[in-house]
């Protein structure tokens with residue numbers, strides 16, 4: 074496609090919602106998880122980028138876009154036989170192998186990582202033949218938490234290499250698979266400055282046609298997210314790395330007495346006695362933090378009764394108020 078025709082189309086897009094119903098003549102639409110070439114094209118044009126590097130280069134979509142826009146390109150992908158001559162076969166998780174030089178003078182790095190744990194998409198022995206047992210390094214094959222750690226490893230590696238002032242553009246999925254909703258964006262490491270986020274509207278996806286109907290309390294997922302990270306300086310490596318915490322509310326300093334007692338009342342089936350509430354809290358950090366914790370429990374139960382959240386059934390006896 075001619076550069077002037079690409080730019081004419083891109084200049085119609087002015088806000089942070091990117092909608093390109095046609096994926097353009099780049100890459101391979103049969104390559105699972107491929108993205109519209111208009112997305113890298115939009116950011117190349119927006120940031121006047123001349124040197125592009127890419128992790129997870131896949132079917133060569135960004136390579137083809139760069140060729141048509143007349144900018145330089147280097148990409149890597151786990152595929153042992155990459156699909157374009159500007160793509161090098163490399164495992165981004167193997168820190169013993171350095172990134173190609175082009176990452177060190179890139180003014181934009183593009184990443185479109187696999188969506189871990191979507192098992193109906195296969196890269197190793199799906200989109201390419203695994204000739205030397207590298208499937209275990211394919212992030213697509215990994216369970217969700219490990220896969221996201223690896224995606225974040227890739228985000229940090231690319232960030233470490235790029236010069237200050239460069240942009241790192243990460244296109245990530247919002248996934249509902251086998252009854253579970255996962256947001257890659259919410260679990261993405263953000264090194265440097267979060268410059269801006271974009272929404273990419275989805276068109277003609279395979280999963281949209283078959284995964285679920287959009288009835289019930291989930292709406293059909295019709296978008297992906299794009300995080301643009303900017304590197305402010307040479308040495309600093311500041312980043313936000315999401316971490317999952319899982320605690321019992323009775324041990325948690327972030328919860329109030331009202332939160333804790335209400336959680337206990339909701340959990341006791343039938344009549345709620347003072348004794349039953351003491352038993353549920355005893356031995357937990359909430360009780361350890363207050364010498365007079367039983368008096369605090371009784372006081373909280375009285376507050377809850379006044380608020381109408383529980384009913385008093387007798388001396389030291391309560392029940393959850395009917396909704």
Ligand SMILES: C[S@@+](CC[C@H](N)C(=O)[O-])C[C@H]1O[C@@H](n2cnc3c(N)ncnc32)[C@H](O)[C@@H]1O
Pocket residue numbers: 100101104105106107108109128129130131132133134135149150151152163164165166185186187188196197210211212213
């Ligand atoms: C979502 S696809 C990228 C598709 C690409 N944007 C396109 O339009 O064709 C993700 C790619 O990540 C590659 N990949 C998976 N694990 C990898 C790893 N450890 N190192 C490098 N690439 C990996 C897969 O081979 C796949 O091509």
